[in-house]
Amino acid sequence: MNYITLDKLVEDLNLEIIYASDDISQVKINKSDVNRPGLQMAGYFEHFAFERLQVIGTVEWYYSxxxxxxxxxxRMRKIFSYPIPxxxxxxGLPVFPEMLQFAKEKNVSIFRTGISTTKLINVxxxxxxxxxxxxxTVHGVLVEVYGLGILLMGQSGVxxxxxxxxLIKRGHRLIADDIVEIKRMEDEIRGVCPEIIRHFMEIRGIGILxxxxxxxxxxxKSWGFIDLVIQLEYWDENKEYDRVGLDEDYxxxxxxxxxxxxxxxxxxRNTATIVEVAARNTRQKLLGYSAAREMDKRVKSEIERRKKETQGH
Incomplete structure (x- = not known):
């Protein structure tokens, strides 16, 4: 399971440290849910989501x-009696003295930010x-062609x-070359390039560009969705390649x-042109039109018409 340590979260979000626990670099956050302890401030502790980050906003502060x-x-003593992260x-609201006292006693970190509660929760x-x-992580090249993220894969040197x-010369955009870090965000697949090689490309005979x-x-582009995977391979005379496009592969x-x-x-073979056409064709399919199916429909219709003519004679 993926996680982020508390000290890294503080660094990423530029949070002000009011009190840092002794184990701030060991505390692991592995859930994206947060909790606003308004009900706990009111004295209701059943179903207290204590394992989540606790966010105190304007309402919670002024009620307290x-x-x-x-x-x-x-109430503060009881909240901090739970193992909250x-x-x-x-x-930028002030910290209650008792909150700081119990945080130190229970070794719980307290942070602060100047942004609004809603924005903080969204962030x-x-x-x-x-x-x-x-x-x-995969070995490949991720480009954006006509708004579609295309992952080019294949053996080294292909x-x-x-x-x-x-494709870049033709106005399309590079997202990652050589190494593509892929994440699944809900129902979308995102690809990014490691920071150290971002925007760089290796071309044999020239070097790094x-x-x-x-x-x-x-x-x-810093990141992009992956909408199509294209596997490049050396032409094999003994292999049968799809020439119609009715059988979709995934x-x-x-x-x-x-x-x-x-x-x-x-x-x-102009591979870049083929990739461009593949992007356009994929976009048409996403919009509900398939050239292969349309041609298949026409062929079947013509066969049916000729059958009827033959039977009529």
Whole structure:
């Protein structure tokens, strides 16, 4: 199971540290859910989601502030008696002295941010959804062609980077070359490039290229969805390649089926053009039109017409 440590979360979201627990680098967050302990402030502790990050916003703070000090202290003591991972206070609100006292006693971290509660929760959930998402790494090239994310795969030297470079020259965008980090975000498959090699590409005989500097900021993208997988392979005379397109093939990435095409490569074939056409054709299919099925329908209709003419004679 994926997780993020508390200290990394603080760094990523630039949270102010009010009190850091001794084990801040060991506390693991493995759920994207958060909890606003308003009911607990009111004294209701059944179904308390204590295992989640606790967010104290304006409502929780002002309600707590309205309580008699003795009651507030008792409620805070009980909240901190549970093994909560951390407390985050929004809108830069002051920290109650008893909250800080019990946090130190129970070794629970307290953080603060100036942003609103709603925005904080959105940022937290979106960030945690991303870092905790199922992930894998593949060897390939990810490009965006006509708005579709296309993952080019194939053995080393088959021409993935060269094909991507030609696509970039034609106005399409590079997302990742050589290494593609893939995450599943709900029902979508996202691909990104490791930060250290982002926007760089290796072309045999030339070396490393900085695509952003060579072709401008419009030629690169930091991440993209994967809508189509194209497997490039050397042309095999003994292999039967799909010539009609009626039989659709899929590959599974992190449990989701992605359309897949196998494109044979040999001298004289313009692979970049074929990828462009594949992107256009895939978009048509997503919109409900299949050229292969349309032609099949016409052929069957013509056969049926000729049968009727023969029977009529």
């Amino acid at each position: 502030n309205s309580l008699e000090e003795k009651i507030r202290v008792e 951390a407390v985050i206070i929004s809108r 937290l959930i979106n960030h945690l959804d991303y870092v905790l998402a199922p992930e894998m 021409g993935k980077s060269e094909t991507a470079l030609e 900085d695509i952003e500097r060579l072709y401008g900021v419009g030629s690169v 590959t599974e990435i992190l449990g989701k089926k992605i359309p897949k095409l196998v494109i044979p490569v040999r001298p004289g």
